[in-house]
Amino acid sequence: MGPCPAVSLFTRKGKFLLLLALCLCVLAWIATLTNGPVKMTEQEPTLPQVQNEGKKDAELKLEEGPEKSPATRTQLDKSAEEREEQEEQGTEDKATKASCPDESPLLRGEMKLSFEPTLTLGQVEGENQAVVEGQYEPVDCTARQSVAILIPHRNREKHLLYLLYHLHPFLQRQQIHYGIYVIHQAGDSTFNRAKLLNVGYLEALKDYSWDCFIFHDVDLVPENDHNLYTCENQPKHLVVGRNSTGYRLRYKGYFGGVTAMTKEQFFKVNGFPNTYWGWGGEDDDLRIRVQLQGMKIVRPLPKVARYTMVFHKRDSGNEVNQDRMRLLGRTPQMWRKDGLNSCSYKTLSVERPPLYINVTVDIGMPPSAARVKRIAV
Numbered sequence: 533m534g535p536c537p538a539v540s541l542f543t544r545k546g547k548f549l550l551l552l553a554l555c556l557c558v559l560a561w562i563a564t565l566t567n568g569p570v571k572m573t574e575q576e577p578t579l580p581q582v583q584n585e586g587k588k589d590a591e592l593k594l595e596e597g598p599e600k601s602p603a604t605r606t607q608l609d610k611s612a613e614e615r616e617e618q619e620e621q622g623t624e625d626k627a628t629k630a631s632c633p634d635e636s637p638l639l640r641g642e643m644k645l646s647f648e649p650t651l652t653l654g655q656v657e658g659e660n661q662a663v664v665e666g667q668y669e670p671v672d673c674t675a676r677q678s679v680a681i682l683i684p685h686r687n688r689e690k691h692l693l694y695l696l697y698h699l700h701p702f703l704q705r706q707q708i709h710y711g712i713y714v715i716h717q718a719g720d721s722t723f724n725r726a727k728l729l730n731v732g733y734l735e736a737l738k739d740y741s742w743d744c745f746i747f748h749d750v751d752l753v754p755e756n757d758h759n760l761y762t763c764e765n766q767p768k769h770l771v772v773g774r775n776s777t778g779y780r781l782r783y784k785g786y787f788g789g790v791t792a793m794t795k796e797q798f799f800k801v802n803g804f805p806n807t808y809w810g811w812g813g814e815d816d817d818l819r820i821r822v823q824l825q826g827m828k829i830v831r832p833l834p835k836v837a838r839y840t841m842v843f844h845k846r847d848s849g850n851e852v853n854q855d856r857m858r859l860l861g862r863t864p865q866m867w868r869k870d871g872l873n874s875c876s877y878k879t880l881s882v883e884r885p886p887l888y889i890n891v892t893v894d895i896g897m898p899p900s901a902a903r904v905k906r907i908a909v
């Protein structure tokens with residue numbers, strides 16, 4: 533009888549422990565069933581969602597191109613940042629760059645000119661390294677005007693060299709944005725200065741919307757940098773005197789040599805006439821056009837507007853135009869028909885060496901020469 537109660541007590545405890553273990557197992561199984569679907573919902577999106585995300589990834593890859601390595605991505609990001617910084621810096625520079633003063637502090641006044649026979653184009657280039665493809669802009673300020681210098685040219689290489697040698701530093705001291713265009717007449721037909729200047733105006737505007745145009749003979753060199761190569765409210769004549777005339781105006785109404793007109797002024801008078809072949813008359817025709825439009829010609833002070841003319845013999849093919857007086861008499865009737873709107877030519881080449889833009893053109897020949905050519909054919 534002694535051991536039976538102990539055995540009974542042990543049996544009851546065992547059943548209790550077994551029942552407790554079974555309860556724990558049931559609770560663990562219920563917990564597993566509860567967590568399973570939640571995890572599947574988080575990890576496995578529905579089929580349409582998977583398809584849409586795949587499409588977006590494909591679109592991104594198409595736009596971005598081949599996948600870049602981490603190092604390449606870093607390099608590209610750095611380059612993009614550098615470009616953005618440069619653009620921001622450029623914008624800030626433009627915003628903070630003041631306009632150049634009305635009177636440049638670099639001006640020297642009257643200059644002593646030299647015309648060394650040993651001067652070379654390389655020397656001129658070496659002294660004007662800030663000029664790029666014929667153009668220059670001030671570094672420290674924003675130029676008040678952008679000016680195109682138009683030089684009609686044929687067989688005057690030495691004169692052009694002397695003019696470039698003096699003109700580049702002269703213009704840079706005036707703190708203007710400028711471009712020098714040399715308009716070269718191809719062939720051996722009679723020279724036509726006026727038509728070449730029309731061509732220069734039209735061709736220069738293909739490069740830039742210039743504010744001001746200076747129509748400049750190749751053999752005239754300015755002596756005083758206070759003679760500003762800028763445009764005014766009225767057309768401006770810059771050659772009041774030259775060494776060959778004792779520094780006096782050649783005649784009352786003279787409007788030749790070097791003149792300055794805004795883009796709008798020159799367009800308003802329909803440019804130069806195209807019909808003046810040979811020397812003389814075209815500058816007087818332009819003066820009449822200016823007067824017909826109610827504009828007045830202004831000039832700088834005589835002590836400032838002085839030029840040295842580089843002496844030369846008259847060129848073959850640029851003989852005096854014997855028809856000039858008859859043409860001048862017709863200007864009031866012809867200015868609307870003969871000018872920029874009737875300037876026909878063929879551009880043969882546009883070259884951009886360091887110091888100027890060289891435009892070579894075929895402008896045809898005088899009507900009389902054309903008739904002779906047709907008869908000969």
